[in-house]
Amino acid sequence: MKIQILTHTYTLTIEVETQETILEIKRKVEYYLGVPISSQTLSVCDWELLDGLDLDDYPIVTEGTKIDLTINNHIPAIEIRRQIHITVKFSSRKHNIEVDKTETVGSLKEKIHIIDGTPIKQMTLWFLGVEMDEDFRKLSDYGVDEYSEIIVFLKTTSRMVAEPPSRKLRFVVQTSSALLDSTCIPLEMKDSSTVYELRELLLVRKLLPIDDYIFIHKQRIMRENCSLRWHGVENDDYLYIFKGTVSRG
Structure with missing residues (x-):
């Protein structure tokens, strides 16, 4: 039930x-x-x-x-959820965003892209006069904390650089005992694949019955419209799957 x-x-x-x-x-x-x-x-x-x-x-x-x-x-x-609230400011608009301090600069750019639609390759992020120019570094490495304000500048066409290419990830999906007797499912997907695409792959291969599922990575609920790279999934990581849904209040 x-x-x-x-x-x-x-x-x-x-x-x-x-x-x-x-x-x-x-x-x-x-x-x-x-x-x-x-x-x-x-x-x-x-x-x-x-x-x-x-x-x-x-x-x-x-x-x-x-x-x-x-x-x-x-x-x-705030310690349990590991979440902080920041403001992302453009020249003519701003967004209030909830993020994890352990997220990378690259994952923040993906989140801004989802919310605002600005292409990732056009963004440069600045905090307290310092350019956040290394996508692999964590927000905490730059001193980002609760209510910090991050400025977004847009690159001109001549300064645009290509987004990092997608790469293959090898990881394991661990089901709960209530699903398939605690089955481990090894998978390989592009790190640009979303959690929704992962779910559809498991359903198409009939590795899961059709139902509502929650995916967990490092004790964090994964979002369907965000990529594996956005969630920080690395080679040989484990993703856990359970029946159910979660909504934010």
Whole structure:
């Protein structure tokens, strides 16, 4: 059956079995949202769900039940989500964007392209008077932090350079035991391929039944319209797949 895990930021829909323990559900939440098990309290109508019991012990939990997730106060939300808010400023417009401090300059350019439509090869990014000229470096390497403002300058045609060519990635998709008995699926795709294209490949090859799925890389939820390169996937990395959907509140 499907249940919903509610936080102030996310509504997470996941597939569970009635025999699953509360602890097993917390493990899934840790995979999806990066919240440590020790920092989670799950409750329904202010009734705390205890780790040692399973869903059969709670008849109030049925199909579509909404379970509240409380995160212990000593873990700051920004640390758990690793997200910061920045402003990307053009000469005539600006965008407020949520990013991860560990993202690279290259992945930020891809995100700007998705939001604004500006070609990646035309962008130069500047922060505090310094050009962010190395796409492989992390935003934190340049000192980017919460509410930082990054300036986007557009290159003239004579200064334009080609985007980095796509390259092949070898990685492994690890399914959950509820899907295919914890199957490991080795794959090879271009790093410019999106998560949506990865999902379609798995469906076309009949490696997965048709359903809603969440892909996880390094405890971060992957976005369907973003590329493997954007998510920082490297050779021999593992991607984890579970049934369910997640929406941002």
